[in-house]
Structure formats: structure tokens, C-alpha cells
Amino acid sequence: MNLEENIIKTVQQAIQELYQSELPVEQIALQDTRKEFEGQITIVTFPFIKFSKKSPEQTAQDLGSYLQVKIEKIVGFNVVKGFLNLAIADDFWVDQLYSDISKESYGQFPANGKKVMVEYSSPNTNKPLHLGHVRNNLLGYSVAAILEASGCEVVKVNLVNDRGIHICKSMLAWQKFGNGETPESCQLKGDHLVGKYYVIFDKEYKKQIEELKTAGQTEDEAKKNAPIIREAQEMLQKWEAGDEAVLNLWKKMNRWVYSGFAETYKKLGVDFEKFYYESDTYILGKDIIEEGLEKSVFFKKPDGSVWIDLTADGLDEKLVLRSDGTSVYITQDLGTAQLKFNDFKMDESIYVVGNEQDYHFKVLFLILQKLGKTWAKGLYHLSYGMVDLPSGKMKSREGTVVDADDLISEMVNTAKYRTEELGKVEGFSIEEKQELYQMIGLGALKYFLLKVEPKKRLLFDPNESIDFQGNTGPFIQYTHARIKSVLSKASLATSHSGIYTSALNSVERDLIVILHKYPEVIQGAAKDHSPAQIANYVFELAKLYNKFYHEEPILKAEEESVKQFRLSLSAATAAVIKKSMKLLGIAVPDKM
């Protein structure tokens, strides 16, 4: 039993003994003591006064005295209004540092037997990745890492949208205007090449719409009748009919795209255990429609289309199968959900998808529940806000997107420039420099995107480069390098035989207290699916360490025992920084 649990239990006992009342655990709120007061752990006593029939202050006093007697590690307390601040013995904290925090496995929870699938990235194969995808990828990767640390078994999957009218658009434009161009022939990454033809299609399409409009058609008519869109639709039909020429072209262009994506994924450092392809899964779901009809969860309209009525749940009537018997988006998602469960039998399944699909997932999950799928309760839509530019939303067809590859290389370049400016890379080899710039540039980008709560929309101004100072990735990386530098200049005792006897000063204590919180932070982040909580935590930690570093000499500490203690504290901090950053998918350098 850890100290916090012990305190909670003892508070219950106290209420029982002092006031003869049963206190539910939920009513006991432990919080960090605010830094202007003495102590490390605070209990809010307001909820207890209905049992004590005394003032909050008096109740806190009674409770404080009781706890101090019962729990050895509580060496003092003070009461401010209704707040009971407990001072925990220094040797408790020192012991925490040596016994727990310094462990290699600190922050890795034992397996909890839960299997979780994280589906993320899920790109379309008609254009390269942009900043919005980057947010998605980093979120998915990080959430998976956090869940793993919390003890789950995690399966990362990518559901690639590799078919449909949008792919046909790129294919058609390439066929018409491409002159046999290939990634090799034009020295362009495959996904960018395909994206180029997607834009070309759109230009041509718009041109044709204008022509038809001047010829007297309405906007809607023109959109439907433009020859190029018709051709694209024909191509899609041929694709579905298995036309060999179309399939070959499709395979060729998708290969280009995949090699491009693979490069970007590698740079971002994300990976997947399994890929699902919509070209395989789009036919799925029809049997679920049957099942739903049998169970009367769905109903058929006279024209043959199949629907579900969700008005009782505050939603609408939703089409699940077209009158011609073909699937819609949700049909295949129903089927794919079943397929994924059959494949992995996971307890939870997380979909990392933007918030514009909130409604879709609400409907999807509700339908699966109504169908009586027991696993449906484990489905979770990790919805995140859009990444906006100052000019508004990114639109790939209009070319107002921040391209992922461009952004990454810009970040790396900026890192290079900043680092050279500071003149800190003497003695680095060419390769080491390159590696460092990658680390810093990507660290800045990843931290920037992950530090905000997923739900919130994110503003990215391409004209204002991402910061390298303050609450940033490089600041935390720098703190790590700083610690490593100190450690490399000293020999850290391998045994902690000489237990630290002097009193801790307040920064040292604060530092251990925050290190001690790390496992709890992981649990919280895992529960809320929120890398932002890890980001905020590691920033707090780095900031506090820098304060410590500035105020207290380490190598030049007066006594050897103090020096050894501070080295241990530094080493533990570096380790937790490194682990935390790893949960964000960010590497930290030993020198920078």
C-alpha cells in the first residue's frame, strides 16, 4: 500500500473513530499542496464537517493530529482554513527516489490483461500527408505508447482509404495529362506526384464547369455533366467491375503513394502492426445489414433502401444500405469493426479521427450496440480538432495546405540554423549533427502539436516559426542534455549505501514529489487518451529541474553525500524526462 492509499484509509478510520460515521472514499480528495504553504499533500476537509459538526478548521486540526499519530511518515501538519496540509518526512521522499523512481522500469505498469487497438493515420491515397494528418499520426502513436506504459497490450492499425472516386480522379488526370511521368522520371516523391494529378484534375474539372455554365447550364448541372467527372465515375465503375487496365493503373499509382507515405511515416517515427485496406473492406457489412434486418434493428423502405431510426436517441434516421443494394460509408465501417474484432478480440478499440466525424461515430457505435455486439462498449472515438491556418481551414484542392514533408524539413532546417547560431556543435561529426537537427526539429514540431488537448482546435501560423524556447520540445531536450552533461563529468555511485542524512531543501523535495507523480500522470493520460497531460507534466519537471540546477551546486556540493544525492536526483530526472518524451514519440539528445 502506498502512502496516498494509506492516508485515505486512515482518514476513513479517523472519521469512524472520531465521529462515528462512514465516509465514502470518493469524498476524500487529496491534492498537491500549493507551493506557498508547508507540506506536500493536502486534504480538503469541507466534506467532513457534516460528520464532525465542527468548523472546517477544527475538523482539520482533529484529523491532522489523528493522522500524525497513526502514520509515521507524517511529521507535521498545518491548517489553513479548511485545508489540512501534511508534511511528509524527508526520508520518505529520499527513499522513494532510491527505491522506486530510480528503477529502470519506473513508469511501466505491469500487464493489466487489456488489449487495445488504436487505429490512426488512415490516409487517402490520392494526395500527400499534410499537417492535419501529422496531428493524427502523432496523437495515435503517442496514445498507443501511453496505453502500453499503463499496462495494456496495444495493436496499432492503419485503415488505408485506397479506393473510391478521389483515387480515380488522380488516376484519370495522370492518364490524360501525365505523359507517362513516374516518380523516378520527375524526381518527385510518389505521393506528391499523385497529389499533383489530383490538383490537375480539379483544375480541369473547374474549367469544364465554367464552360458549361457559360453554355447555359446551372452550377449543379454543370457539376454533374462535366465530361471529366463523368469519366472518373466510369473509371470507378470499371474498377469495381474488376477491369484489368484500370486495376493495373490503380495498383501502380498506389504503389507510388505507399512508398511516399512510408518515407513520411519513417521521418515521423510512427509505425503500425497491421494495415487494412478499404479496397478489401468496402464489400463488408452487408451481412451485418442482414443481421440488423432480422433483429428488426433496421427497416427497409419500399424502394429497397435500408435504414435505422435513431430519433429516439436524439439522432436522425440513417441510411445504412442504398436502394440499389450498394454500401455507403457506414456500411463498410460496420463490417470493418466486426472484422477488426474478429481478428484481434480486443477489449477496447480507439479510432483516431478528426472531430468532423463525431456524428458518424456516434451513429456507428450506437448501431453496433443496438445490434447487441458485446464489444461495442469498448469502442472509442478519439476526436481531435482541426489544424487551422490564420487564413482558415486547410483545403488540399485549393493548395492551402501545409505539407507534412515540407514542414518537417523546414523544422529540421530551423533547428540547424538555431543550433549553429548558438555555436554548440563543436566536436560533432556530420552524422551526429544531422541526427541532432532531426531530433530537435521534430521534437519542436511534435511537442507543439501534442501539448494541446486533442479536442481543441489548433492554430498554426506558417509565418511564425515554432518556438524553441519556453514551453517547447527543445527546452525539454535541452534540460535532458544538460543533465547528461553533468552526469558525464562525475561518477555516480552504484550503491546508495550512504543514505542521505541532511534535510532536503525545498527544490530537492519538490523535484522528488513531482517525479513521484509520474505513474499517476501516465494513468491519467491513458484514461483520458491525452498526450497533452504527459507534455504538461514533463514541462513542469524540466522547468523545476532547471530551477534546481541553477540554485544548487551538484558537482561542487559541499559534501560527497550531498553530491551523490544530487547526482541521483539528476539521473532520475533525466530518465523520467526521457521516458515521458518517448511517450510523445520524441527522442532526446545527450548533447545539444
Place this chain on the structure above:
RNA sequence: GCACCCAUAGCUCAGCUGGAUAGAGCAACGGUUUUCUAAACCGUAGGUCAUAGGUUCGAAUCCUAUUGGGUGUACCA
């Protein structure tokens, strides 16, 4: 129209299931380097937590209404 999400310092964001005097970073201003990496540290200034009610011993946090912004509401995906 209806549904969902968001609104906290000039800017970008924290603020856990309600708890102390609402916190950081950037930008601004001032200071710190013969001492372990100044991508750092210390300080000053900056707030009607969108507005109005309500619940509560206590509300940025919960409820209701209003305003402003976003998204969705297709036999598109």
C-alpha cells in the same frame, strides 16, 4: 432549423471527478555568465475566466438561457 464541440492575460495554452489569492510559455520591461551547457534562471507588468441567472459552505469547472466561433446534419467518404 436541429445536434455536437469550443470561448481563460496582447498571442499560444494549463487549470484533474467543484476546493485556498486563476497558472505557464511567448511578446514587453528590468536583472543574472571568472561557478556543473544562458535553447537557462530571477523579477515587473498584464484577468469582469464570453454574458446573465441558478445549484453549493465553496463555481473557470456543474445546470439553464444568451452571444460569438467551429463542425456536422447526403442513397459522398
